[in-house]
Amino acid sequence: MKKIAAIVICLLLSSAAFSQDNGGFFKRLRNHFVVYDTIYIYVTPSENDSVINVDDEEEEDEEEEEEFSESIPIPIDTLYTFDKFRKVILFDNNTWLYYNLEKPVIPDSLSDDHWDTESIHSYKDIALKDLPDTVTITLVDSLHGYCIPHPGPVTSQFKFRWRRPHRGVDIGLDTGDAVYAAFDGVVRVDMPTRMSGGYGNVIVIRHVNGLETYYGHLSKRLVKSGDIVKAGELIGYGGSTGRSTGPHLHFETRYMGQSFDPERIFDFERGTLRSEEFLLKKHYFSINSHYGQTDQQSLAASKKTPKDTASSSKKVYYKVRKGDNLGKIAKKHGTTVSKICKLNGIRANKVLKVGQTIRVK
Secondary structure, eight states: OOOOOOEEEEOSOSSEEEOOOGGGGGGGOSEEEEETTEEEEEOOOOTTOOOOOGGGHHHHHHHHHHHHHHHSOOEEEEEEOSSTTEEEEEETTSOEEEEEEOOOOOOGGGGTSSOOSSOSOOOTTOOGGGSOSEEEEEOOOSSOOBOOSSOSOEEEOSEEETTEEEOSEEEEOOTTOEEEOSBSEEEEEEEOHHHHGGGOEEEEEEETTSEEEEEEEESEEOOOTTOEEOTTOEEEEOBOOSSOSSSEEEEEEEETTEEEOGGGTEETTTTEESOSEEEEEGGGGSTTOOTTOOHHHHHHHHTOOHHHHHHHSOOOEEEOOTTOOHHHHHHHTTOOHHHHHHHHTOOTTOOOOTTOEEEOO
16 A cells, blocks of 8 residues: 655645646646645555555555655745746756646626725715615625635624614734635725724725625735735735724625625624525615514614614613723623623723723613
């Protein structure tokens, strides 16, 4: 039995193919596969391989290990090229070859309509009443995948918050945590805090499925306007820039400029997509419409005015005193730490400051 040998080299994305074979490299390989950012190259037994006795296995393994090391060059480094979807792999026998990352198929028409790189919201001239009642959106297909922007808890939902509409979800993270592109697309906006207002460092990506996604409060942006990005590509690092009470990712999903609850398409708790195809309804664009409601509840909620919403929820605030912590405050007001965290967009280990005002109901 032949000993399986694995050679691991770090690259940048997945689903790739080599485009150049110097020195008959692949003639000595029977297979290779890619998982995320790692290439695994391995040899499997052929039909003509003879059966090895158990007593001779150790000796045979040593011989085959020596033969394998002499016949297959070892990858020792990866070099970048001018194209981020193409790398160069260097081997220990002074040979090299190209490694092509799978580049998303992006139609030219994606940037034809309302393409504005200097304004976060580019569909200002399209009114909600002009949108169709329903739109079927194919989120992923055989050519385009998806990725959760950051694997973390939703600390604040799509709803009215502090008398203002919160048109996305907040995902808990630490400053410097990785943030990924949700779908394949093109970066429309790459904007610093001084220009974006409350969003802080923000990235807006227009996707091939017709949606746009927003990534706010970043500590660092790694892509720029016009860049093609692949689902799962690292686009920035989380932070607390702009109007923020602490490190988190503000994530929005929009269609033709209108926002809707991202939890309708993503299950952030499990890190999965709820379905490959999504039926977007006009009443979903209301700040009062959110995942978990029936269609009747969503439709009724969408007819509420901001004044109705504000008056229907009685908010209770508390000023932090010396010796307080979230557990004590929650017990005092008959609620839970997790509910207080969601109301304030904070984590359970948040250190409270004396005099700080937090919402408890």
